[in-house]
Amino acid sequence: MSDTITFTVDGVEVTGRKGQTIIQAADDAGIYIPRLCWTKKLKPGASCRLCTVLVNNRPTASCTQPIGEGMVVLNETEQLITYRKNLVEMLFVEGNHFCMFCEKSGNCELQAMAYRFGIAAPKFPYMFPKRELDASHPDIFLDRNRCILCGRCVRASRDLDGKGVFQFVGRGNHKKIGVNAEARLADTNVDVSDDAVGSCPVGAILKKRVGFAVPVGQRLYDHQPIGSDTEAKARRSARGK
Amino acid sequence: MKSTNGGKLIVLEPVTRIEGHAKVTLFLNDEGCVKQARMHVIEFRGFERFVQGRPYWEMPVLVQRLCGICPVSHHLAAAKAVDRIVGGENLTPTAEKMRRLMHYGQMFQSHALHFFHLVSPDLLFGFDADPAIRNVIGVAKKYPDLAVQGVMMRKYGQEIIKATAGKKIHGTGAIPGGINKNLSVEERDVFLRDIDKMLDWAQSALKIAKDYTAENLDRLASFGSFPSNHLSLVREDGALDLYHGNLRAIDAEGNKILDQVDYANYLDFIAEEVRPWSYMKFPFIKSVGPEDGWYRVGPLARLNNCDFIDTPIAEKERKEFVKLGNGKPINVTMAYHWARMVELVHAAEKIKELLNDPDLQGDDLVAKGKRRREGIGLIEAPRGTLFHHYKVDENDQVVMANLIVSTTHNNEPMNRAVQKVAEEYLDGKEITEGLLNHIEVAIRAYDPCLSCATHALGRMPLLVELMDAEGNIINRKTRD
Secondary structure: OEEEEEEOOOEEEEEEEEOEEEHHHHOOOOOOOOOOOOOOOOOOOOOOOEEEEEEOEEEOOOOEEEEOOOOOOEOOOOHHHHHHHHHHHHHHOOOOOHHHOOOOOOOOOHHHHHHHHOOOOOOOOOOOOOOOOOOOOOOOOEEEOOOOOOOHHHHHHHHHOOOOOOOEOOOHHHHHEOOOOOOOOOHHOOOOOOOOHOOOOOEEEEEEEOOOOOOOOOOOOOOOOOHHHHHHHHHHHHHHH | OOEOOOOOEEEEEOOOOOOEEEEEEEEEOOOEEEEEEEEEEEOOOHHHHHHHEEEEHHHHHHHHHHHHOOOOHHHHHHHHHHHOOOOOOOOOOHHHHHHHHHHHHHHHHHHHHHOOOHHHHHHOOOOOOOOOOHHHHHHHHHHHHHHHHHHHHHHHEEEEEHHHHOOOOOOOEEEEOEEOOOOOOOHHHHHHHHHHHHHHHHHHHHHHHHHHHHHOHHHOOOOOOOOOOOEEEEOOEEEEOOOOOOOEEEEEOOOEEEEEHHHHHHHEEEEOOOOOOOOOEEEEEEEOOOOOOOOOOOHHHHHHOEEEOOOOOHHHHHHHHHHHOOOOOOOOOOOOHHHHHHHHHHHHHHHHHHHHHHHHHOOOOOOOOOOOOEEEEHHHHHHOOEEEEEEEOOOOEEEEEEEOOOHHHHHHHHHHHHHHHHHHHHHHOOOHHHHHHHHHHHHHHOEEOOOOOOOOOOOOEEEEEEEOOOOEEEEEEEEE
């Protein structure tokens, strides 16, 4: 039995390996599916829902759905793009995201996603929630104002660092990133070199005293939209043919 | 402008061609004499409160957001303060020169903007010219070459800011203990190509301000003028230094009140008074007291205070400028414009000097030392001395911030200028737009920028008094 599976994304034939999810196979084929909570290093969390695609016309998180032979996947439909924009806009209004003085600006996946989608300002009203900071750790700064509850730190701490420093606490609007069940970061065994610290897509978990060391113009998304590296792969492959 | 006849209250709102929002109220008696004139600052900002809790390294980027006009000044003053927090105040040559280049670029573009866009209509067309032509469009139509120079000089300064700070507005270049980039040879060569032209144009602008002052000295000598103290930073050898130095203050006769005072001790020498009718505080020199201890800052104060300028053309021009005072400080309010243009030339000369300095291409960008819990940074912003003061806790979070900005220092002088002009030009006359513009002309001399100058926090107590022509209060309502 063959290990390869062939399916289509927006009409383009893609060949993936058995056991891959749609987002993994699409990445390998140079097709970018927007995502915030998924990274290659972590097990999927499927919480941000930004990677939702239509599989045989059914909305499905592409980070958890394994590919299947003959599957018809739609990624860039007008409706899906609208849904994704709305999700990104809701993330912006739900927290306190002040890009203008955030040191993650230019390297922030949420900001970069908004730029990719051409979102100049959210259409929903800002909620301006009151969120807590945790600056107790000598080398790590936790700013919950900017947390989008993607859970990457939760999974990284548990699965990669083997520590379980971060968890979700509370429900609904009150849900937040907890630290060892309501402790302070200084009271945990978290270390600045932990994968959990480097996993944050936004400016919520920061290494202290890094600040604005990278000048404007040299930041990750200063010149190319997020996802460009994946899409460049497809262009290179097309040129090769 | 709006006026209420019968009552005797005249309100100028908004004051035009300044940076920010303010209004002036004039209270006249039955004979039309000015009983009281005040400039009220009607913006509200709360930065000192809401930076509390934020990490100190955010300050240079966060606090500059309180203004889009001279963010570089706040960026650098905050950076100087946090330099002390990380023990990195002894900057590497590359870091200090990059910051200076950024600062002179800011000074160059800000002074050019003020002179060409905001002030030149008054000088070129007259204070009481038809407002339809007394504006920047009028200047562009009648003096197109001058208008283009103004725009291009501003652009040049802005491009320098972009090359040093990363962005023309609200950049990130200055970081605790240094700078995050150097200047590439390619960037340097672009600026070197045009610097001589900028220097020529700056000298032309200076000539306009100088000739205008000389030709109209009889009238300008008293226009909104009054004796005052002057405060600024000066270098250790007494030279004009816009980026760093110690505090010097002189009185109206030129006697030194403060000299070579380490600005880290500013609280021993400067205090602020709150008055209920303005969001802006009134600073004064403690040893002189609130009544007489107020002072002017900015180009006029800097040129009165410094012993010399360390660039040749500006120094020659300074010597000519100080003749106006006959051996004493110059207290002519309208001389601010001339002084500002001397600084414009100085900034251009400094930019040229720095561009030819290979240290700008160095790689040693950040210095660090002993960590402190408190940092104070002062700089000479385009409008005058700017104070930033932060305290941080053991977790790196800011627990206290105090900002005293240039326009706040000039609060009392601006109010005095308004009162003086109102008495001299409006008393007993039929009030016209042209006459009212005289008041705005006096305010514009200070190039006030009000967005960062307002400090009061919380729910402002509001007092409304209704007065008859005799000044008797006939009704009074308060909200606490």
